[in-house]
Amino acid sequence: MTRVSTQIPTLEQLHALNPVQQPTYADTDLLNRVTAELRKRPPLVFAGECDELRGKLADVAAGRAFILQGGDCAETFDTGTAIDIRGKLRVLLSMAVVLTYAAQVPVVKLGRLAGQYAKPRSNDTETRGGVVLPAYRGDAVNGLDFTEQSRRHDPNRLMEVYNHSAATLNLIRAFVTGGFADLRAVHSWNQDFVRNSGVEVRYESMADEIERALAFMVACGVDKEAFRTVDFYSSHEALVLPYEHAMTRIDSRTDTPYNTSAHMVWIGERTRQVDGAHVQFARHLRNPIGVKIGPSMTGDEVVALADALDPQHEPGRLTLISRMGAGKVRTALPPLVRAVEATGRSVAWVCDPMHGNTFETANGYKTRAFSQVVDEMNGFFDVHEELGTWPGGVHMELTGDDVTECVGGVADALAEADLPNRYETACDPRLNRNQSLELAFLIAERLTDGRIKRTNPVQEYRVEDF
Numbered sequence: 512m513t514r515v516s517t518q519i520p521t522l523e524q525l526h527a528l529n530p531v532q533q534p535t536y537a538d539t540d541l542l543n544r545v546t547a548e549l550r551k552r553p554p555l556v557f558a559g560e561c562d563e564l565r566g567k568l569a570d571v572a573a574g575r576a577f578i579l580q581g582g583d584c585a586e587t588f589d590t591g592t593a594i595d596i597r598g599k600l601r602v603l604l605s606m607a608v609v610l611t612y613a614a615q616v617p618v619v620k621l622g623r624l625a626g627q628y629a630k631p632r633s634n635d636t637e638t639r640g641g642v643v644l645p646a647y648r649g650d651a652v653n654g655l656d657f658t659e660q661s662r663r664h665d666p667n668r669l670m671e672v673y674n675h676s677a678a679t680l681n682l683i684r685a686f687v688t689g690g691f692a693d694l695r696a697v698h699s700w701n702q703d704f705v706r707n708s709g710v711e712v713r714y715e716s717m718a719d720e721i722e723r724a725l726a727f728m729v730a731c732g733v734d735k736e737a738f739r740t741v742d743f744y745s746s747h748e749a750l751v752l753p754y755e756h757a758m759t760r761i762d763s764r765t766d767t768p769y770n771t772s773a774h775m776v777w778i779g780e781r782t783r784q785v786d787g788a789h790v791q792f793a794r795h796l797r798n799p800i801g802v803k804i805g806p807s808m809t810g811d812e813v814v815a816l817a818d819a820l821d822p823q824h825e826p827g828r829l830t831l832i833s834r835m836g837a838g839k840v841r842t843a844l845p846p847l848v849r850a851v852e853a854t855g856r857s858v859a860w861v862c863d864p865m866h867g868n869t870f871e872t873a874n875g876y877k878t879r880a881f882s883q884v885v886d887e888m889n890g891f892f893d894v895h896e897e898l899g900t901w902p903g904g905v906h907m908e909l910t911g912d913d914v915t916e917c918v919g920g921v922a923d924a925l926a927e928a929d930l931p932n933r934y935e936t937a938c939d940p941r942l943n944r945n946q947s948l949e950l951a952f953l954i955a956e957r958l959t960d961g962r963i964k965r966t967n968p969v970q971e972y973r974v975e976d977f
């Protein structure tokens with residue numbers, strides 16, 4: 512898979528569509544040299560893995576599985592340490608176990624990692640003390656430090672994105688196949704948990720039950736090697752087109768283009784114009800594609816998007832990630848679900864309860880309230896319950912650390928005054944480990960309270976679905 516794609520629009524053709532939210536590079540020769548180098552680099556993922564994920568997402572679309580997609584708002588080059596990556600993986604695995612065991616639903620695990628380095632912004636500039644500089648657009652584009660030099664858009668950063676993504680994915684692959692993700696280690700993932708929090712007690716007692724169940728299965732003759740590995744996939748917003756384009760290759764098996772920078776890529780709320788460059792690029796890719804859909808979306812628009820991205824009505828191809836805001840989800844989402852379902856295609860519906868619920872506190876911190884996150888998630892479940900469709904998953908900004916970025920939560924009950932203690936995000940506020948696990952338990956309850964009807968309950972339970 513090293514050939515440069517001839518089946519997707521060229522970068523020049525995409526550029527002619529005036530792509531939004533793109534870096535502005537002063538040195539285009541340098542950009543060309545960097546992208547030429549990227550085109551020579553080995554793929555980060557294999558086309559066959561993307562196909563495998565598409566198959567799992569088809570199970571989600573059919574109501575047989577649930578997506579857990581999460582990670583940083585913005586990965587940074589500095590924070591991508593082994594400890595940081597392990598922390599994120601650990602919280603995602605713990606949440607997946609809660610959902611799988613408590614809700615008895617196979618979970619497709621998708622990291623918002625190994626490539627989530629670019630951010631769309633509301634404003635092109637940021638002003639501090641009368642000084643106006645370009646906004647931070649993620650480490651893929653510029654630096655977070657508020658200096659002219661750091662905020663300059665630098666094409667060399669795209670090579671760094673490749674290198675950091677490769678290193679991150681390499682470690683993740685080692686973790687998920689090398690024993691760290693072994694289900695029998697379910698206790699150890701949370702060893703250094705904040706002790707005596709309600710969520711820790713609940714998690715530990717569930718982990719005890721799982722250990723007993725696994726011991727029982729081994730005693731019955733199930734090969735314990737089956738518990739050793741899990742499937743884990745990477746995803747990020749396909750935002751910076753020169754990078755995404757350079758990482759797109761023709762798969763030698765099928766002669767079709769795959770974006771080899773991640774298993775799944777999504778198109779953001781700000782770049783989802785149906786005739787825009789991002790959609791016109793993504794429609795040619797064979798990877799599973801996600802699209803964020805916000806409250807201004809209409810039924811006609813979402814159908815036009817689905818027609819562009821999923822013309823063959825292929826299950827698993829399209830994941831629609833709603834991010835309406837807690838106050839709007841119950842009214843804004845139903846017409847969109849009805850419109851898409853009326854086309855007869857099978858898509859995965861996912862709830863992003865983060866991006867519609869951001870606000871700024873009086874002390875100047877961008878935050879989200881855990882209660883609103885839960886409210887939007889419940890609204891998403893209410894809508895699907897009423898329409899008889901399957902609430903296929905959640906998409907969250909989270910971290911394995913005990914940061915103080917989102918207010919609320921049961922165990923932590925963070926107040927606005929607590930935010931300065933460990934506010935470490937480079938962009939939007941993330942749920943910390945307790946808040947993430949609490950949310951997983953709430954989702955599991957919602958999936959098992961009898962209100963959601965599983966139209967296609969899983970027929971065959973596979974260990975790797977944990």
Ligand SMILES: O=C[C@H](O)[C@H](O)COP(=O)(O)O
Nearest residue numbers: 584630631632633634938939
């Ligand atoms: O993570 C998402 C967006 O990049 C972010 O919400 C934009 O934030 P802004 O409105 O501060 O630019």
Ligand SMILES: C=C(OP(=O)(O)O)C(=O)O
Nearest residue numbers: 631779780781803834866
């Ligand atoms: C920018 C993001 O979200 P949205 O496109 O929904 O605003 C994001 O998920 O990082």
